[in-house]
Amino acid sequence: MPPPISIDDYLAKVPEPAHSTLQKLRATILAAAPKGAVEAIAYGMPAFTLKKHLAGFAAFKDHCSYFPMSGGVIESLAHDLAKYQVSKGTVQFPLDKPLPATIVKKLIQARLAEIELKKMH
Secondary structure (H helix, E strand, O other): OOOOOOHHHHHHOOOOOHHHHHHHHHHHHHHHOOOOOEEEEEOOEEEEEEOEEEEEEEEOOOOEEEEOOOHHHHHHOOOOOOOOEEOOOOEEEOOOOOOOHHHHHHHHHHHHHHHHHHHHO
16 A cells, blocks of 8 residues: 555545544644644655644554653653553553543653754754
């Protein structure tokens, strides 16, 4: 199967309930991201960029994942993410239940702060 060329192309191949869950997550990320953030495909999955990668997401057989594009972001929000399965680079959530907007906003803000900090060094 050819790699997706857009987020719409990616989502068109995702079955329910993950399709609706990722559509909601997409809208939440768009609302939380600063003006100028662009939808893209990165590492074969939907992503948002603003000069650097801000966030990505994907559907898998048994879960959906949010990729904050940084392990440091997950570490900094460990308390907020305690009820989710996390690894160094991903937050997993149920196929039928998107991450809450409050958590997505914190993930985006933490990533933006990290990018700013790296710019200053």
